[in-house]
Amino acid sequence: MSQLVELREEAAGCTRCPLAAGRTHVVFGEGDPHAGLMLVGEGPGREEDRLGRPFVGRSGQLLDRLLLEETGLTRQDVYIANVVKCRPPNNRDPLPDEIAACRPYLDRQVALVQPAVVLTLGNFASRTLLGTGEGITRLRGRTHVWPAGSGPVVVPTFHPAAALRGGGEVMAKMRADFVRARQTLDASRAAGSR
Ligand code: URA
Numbered sequence: 001m002s003q004l005v006e007l008r009e010e011a012a013g014c015t016r017c018p019l020a021a022g023r024t025h026v027v028f029g030e031g032d033p034h035a036g037l038m039l040v041g042e043g044p045g046r047e048e049d050r051l052g053r054p055f056v057g058r059s060g061q062l063l064d065r066l067l068l069e070e071t072g073l074t075r076q077d078v079y080i081a082n083v084v085k086c087r088p089p090n091n092r093d094p095l096p097d098e099i100a101a102c103r104p105y106l107d108r109q110v111a112l113v114q115p116a117v118v119l120t121l122g123n124f125a126s127r128t129l130l131g132t133g134e135g136i137t138r139l140r141g142r143t144h145v146w147p148a149g150s151g152p153v154v155v156p157t158f159h160p161a162a163a164l165r166g167g168g169e170v171m172a173k174m175r176a177d178f179v180r181a182r183q184t185l186d187a188s189r190a191a192g193s194r
Contacts, residue, residue, distance in 0.1 A: 004033050004112050007105065011085055017101035019086035019094075025052030029081030029109055036185050037071070038079045038115035038152065039063070040106070042124040042159065043094050049087035054080045059160040063121070066160070070178035071185075079113045081106060083128050099128060110152065116188035118152045119181045122159025129154060140177055143184055153188070155181040 008028045014020060027044040030053060039055075047057035055063050055075075067073050084094040084102045094102075110118065120126040123136040130139065131147045136158055144154040157177035163170045 002033065004109070007108050007112070011105050014085070014105075017086075017098045019084065019088060019098055022089055023086040024049045026085050027052055027054050027082060027087070028085055028105070029054055029079065031075060031079035032077055033079065033113060035077065035079040035113055036116045036189065037073065037077075037181060038081065038110065038113055038118045039067075039121060040118055040125045040129060041080070041082045041121045043082045043084040044087040045091055046087070048082075054082055055160075058164060062160040062163060066174060066178050070175050071182040073182075079109070079115065081109050083125050093124060103128075115152045117181050117185045118146075118154050119177070120154060120156045122157075122162065124159075126154075126156035130156070140173065143180065153184050155184060157181075 011026050011028045014026060025044075027048045041055060041059075044054065045057050045059070047060075048054055054060070064075055067075065067078065083106060084098055085105060086102075088094050088098070118129065120129050126136050126139050127133060129147075130144055132139070136156060139156040140158065144156065146152055146154060155177060157174050158166075158170050160174070163174050
């Protein structure tokens with residue numbers, strides 16, 4: 001059994017935080033276990049909780065479209081995960097204790113998949129992974145180094161839900177960020193890493 005599959009099985013029975021009590025499914029993550037590009041969102045919504053898969057609601061449909069149009073990749077080509085694996089009640093932001101309890105799963109996913117690039121979707125994932133209080137508007141538009149030692153390059157962008165709300169301008173910026181992620185991936189492949 002692969003280590004990622006073992007980790008998924010461990011997460012399926014997780015009771016490390018109170019979100020466990022309200023979930024239908026643990027939404028562990030999915031995609032190519034050797035993907036060069038990993039996408040990280042905030043946490044499961046209603047549809048994700050119902051189906052046990054990340055980004056399968058309206059945000060997910062937009063994500064799939066942006067991914068294909070701007071990077072030429074499908075969700076099978078990338079790995080998709082969230083900061084927290086269980087749905088917070090009424091889609092509220094995850095609490096610091098919930099994030100801390102769940103963080104080891106995400107860190108292990110990154111360590112096992114070993115992506116060259118992580119595209120963080122939204123304020124929440126971007127701040128959490130970069131360990132900063134700075135907002136997405138300032139974080140996006142450039143690449144960031146992994147905060148703790150060596151790791152993937154981080155490309156922050158808006159959450160697809162923000163594009164669904166905010167329309168054309170947010171969408172245009174997201175498209176540019178997806179192109180940046182693809183170019184960063186290509187550059188790292190050309191340099192000989194994954
Ligand atoms: N929003 C997220 O951040 N993650 C999902 O999986 C779905 C919606």
